[in-house]
Amino acid sequence: MKNRTQHGRHMIMSGMIAVSLLLTSCAMGSTSYKVDQLEEVSSSAESEGTAAADAAVADSAIGDAGKGTAGKEGQNIGKEASGKTGQQAEKDEPSPTPTMPPKEKLNFDLSWEFAEESKIHTDPVTLWHAREPGRKNIIVAVNAGHGCKGGESEQTYCHPDHTAKVTGGSTSAGATTATAINSGMTFDDGTKEAEAVLQLAGLVKEELLKAGFDVLMIRDNDDTQLDNIARTVFANNCADCHISLHYDSTAGNKGFFYIRVPDNASYKAMEPVASNWERHDALGEAVLKGVSENGVEIFGSGSIALDLTQTSYSTVPSVDLEVGDKSSDHSEMAQKPVAEGIAAGIEKYFRENPVKDGALAKLMKQSTGALSGSAEAADETMETEIETDMETQNEKTEESESIEK
Numbered sequence: 001m002k003n004r005t006q007h008g009r010h011m012i013m014s015g016m017i018a019v020s021l022l023l024t025s026c027a028m029g030s031t032s033y034k035v036d037q038l039e040e041v042s043s044s045a046e047s048e049g050t051a052a053a054d055a056a057v058a059d060s061a062i063g064d065a066g067k068g069t070a071g072k073e074g075q076n077i078g079k080e081a082s083g084k085t086g087q088q089a090e091k092d093e094p095s096p097t098p099t100m101p102p103k104e105k106l107n108f109d110l111s112w113e114f115a116e117e118s119k120i121h122t123d124p125v126t127l128w129h130a131r132e133p134g135r136k137n138i139i140v141a142v143n144a145g146h147g148c149k150g151g152e153s154e155q156t157y158c159h160p161d162h163t164a165k166v167t168g169g170s171t172s173a174g175a176t177t178a179t180a181i182n183s184g185m186t187f188d189d190g191t192k193e194a195e196a197v198l199q200l201a202g203l204v205k206e207e208l209l210k211a212g213f214d215v216l217m218i219r220d221n222d223d224t225q226l227d228n229i230a231r232t233v234f235a236n237n238c239a240d241c242h243i244s245l246h247y248d249s250t251a252g253n254k255g256f257f258y259i260r261v262p263d264n265a266s267y268k269a270m271e272p273v274a275s276n277w278e279r280h281d282a283l284g285e286a287v288l289k290g291v292s293e294n295g296v297e298i299f300g301s302g303s304i305a306l307d308l309t310q311t312s313y314s315t316v317p318s319v320d321l322e323v324g325d326k327s328s329d330h331s332e333m334a335q336k337p338v339a340e341g342i343a344a345g346i347e348k349y350f351r352e353n354p355v356k357d358g359a360l361a362k363l364m365k366q367s368t369g370a371l372s373g374s375a376e377a378a379d380e381t382m383e384t385e386i387e388t389d390m391e392t393q394n395e396k397t398e399e400s401e402s403i404e405k
């Protein structure tokens with residue numbers, strides 16, 4: 001569909017558009033970064049997803065979560081695609097440190113492991129920095145599912161070694177390829193899943209920043225041109241864990257659950273699953289506890305096993321969270337306890353699994369100034385540029401949903 005040149009151009013423009021959207025939202029919502037630690041949660045639940053339950057989810061909005069791969073290093077954060085550094089410094093917000101802007105853009109790097117398995121990766125992501133004091137120096141990737149126009153017209157491999165899926169989902173077991181990213185489901189009240197999870201992602205981000213985490217927002221607008229693999233590859237290379245946010249496509253207001261790694265020998269022997277599945281499930285369990293202890297209704301035992309692209313390509317602890325379904329209340333008020341619980345669960349996970357030389361340290365080492373922010377670059381990036389023709393294609397996004405796995 002698009003050639004590389006168009007990709008490059010699109011990347012620049014998208015970055016600019018994303019920037020202006022971000023500035024707008026910043027101006028409207030004031031963020032306070034006081035540090036107060038969330039309470040640790042503890043409880044537990046292991047569930048056995050029944051076959052019926054698994055089947056139900058199989059047709060739900062799950063599989064879109066991420067499909068990416070794991071990473072190698074070597075990337076140029078914040079510059080690549082455009083020749084300008086993709087980051088920007090906010091003028092109206094104090095910097096976390098004299099040299100570090102509150103947030104900055106990071107661009108996709110084709111030299112990253114599994115990057116070439118992605119078909120859609122022209123947009124940057126945004127790294128939000130926690131304020132001192134209390135900064136943990138840990139980056140959490142928050143991936144609001146869906147929201148990538150045209151994503152259904154591309155196919156990507158379900159597994160990095162191109163073997164077949166071991167469970168059903170939006171894509172059935174045995175398939176080797178799946179939709180690069182689907183558009184998600186529509187709630188009973190007509191709201192799109194992509195919109196509801198974007199709102200939730202914003203709440204989760206605020207909770208995480210308050211707790212001292214840096215946050216890699218994979219998507220912060222309606223149309224982010226990153227497929228599931230690209231999102232996962234970003235998380236692998238720029239974060240210490242990855243959570244994707246979804247609502248299931250069933251209608252029953254069944255509650256929260258996470259997707260655990262299927263207990264399948266060949267799947268658990270495939271890299272990078274083999275080296276990471278225990279961490280994926282541990283993160284899922286920690287988040288489940290956090291959410292459960294914050295009073296959120298849980299579906300069954302709290303997890304269902306599925307072979308997801310996100311899981312298949314993840315090299316950092318990674319989990320797909322299904323926070324409700326089509327019939328669930330997705331208002332901010334209903335999402336708030338979910339967001340608090342997710343942040344508490346992540347905090348619990350990292351208390352039990354401390355990060356040593358994490359993503360932040362790696363990024364700062366690799367980038368030449370990209371993480372220290374330059375006002376000059378920021379000004380450049382903020383210039384408005386109206387783009388036409390480039391992303392005029394598909395408006396066709398929201399149809400039915402199909403979960404991709």
Ligand SMILES: [Zn+2]
Pocket residue numbers: 061062064145146184185193245246247248
């Ligand atoms: Zn979904």
